[in-house]
Amino acid sequence: MRIRKATKSDKKPILDFCQSPYSGVDYIANVWDFWLKDGAFLAMEHKGKPIGVCHASFSKNQVWIEGLRINPRFRQKGYGRSLVLRAEQIAKRKHHKISRMIISNSNKKSIRLAKSLGYIIEDKWYLYNLKPRKRQSRIVLSSNPKQIENLADSTYSKSWKWFTIDKFSITKLIKKKNTCFYKKQENFGSWDLE
């Protein structure tokens, strides 16, 4: 095992096992190329193959740790912890004294990891909406934007920003990938089927 800089060619093997714990489509696919140029993008390598990644971005006195992903076959062996510690080490060398990360309240493993490394909860965030309540449930599998335009009243997330789903964004998402939209009562999700 060794930690090295992540590369362009690590993207596919990492994304192959990545599924976002929050929405299905992992946002790191969208930021990968940017992360290669920004801050420290670290990869954990096993027998020449990447089995995990972690990105650290630096701002005044702070390192922001994000995109920690370990291949399920290699979890609970201390590799996630090692990547975070390496990012902290780089930050220390740069004289950045604060380390921060954001974790979903449902991601118990990651919360335990953070706690075990001494992190404390600084703040909590909630995503609010105000919209008409609907009682019916619908599931639409589609590769044609026309079929799902009537779902346009919710949000989708991209790189940790939430956007309104409208006809334009649905069309864009559908044209970009094979996308599956699922709507049941108040829940909305989108998945890349490729």
Ligand SMILES: CC(C)(COP(=O)(O)OP(=O)(O)OC[C@H]1O[C@@H](n2cnc3c(N)ncnc32)[C@H](O)[C@@H]1OP(=O)(O)O)[C@@H](O)C(=O)NCCC(=O)NCCS
């Ligand atoms: C979260 C994740 C990165 C942990 O990686 P890992 O290599 O398995 O973690 P480590 O082996 O370094 O474990 C470090 C600590 O994390 C916690 N932890 C890790 N896996 C756990 C599990 N399955 N259950 C409970 N706690 C767990 C423990 O506190 C552990 O310390 P301990 O073994 O001394 O108890 C990994 O599960 C993962 O990639 N998950 C999906 C992506 C994700 O959620 N990323 C984080 C987004 S914020």
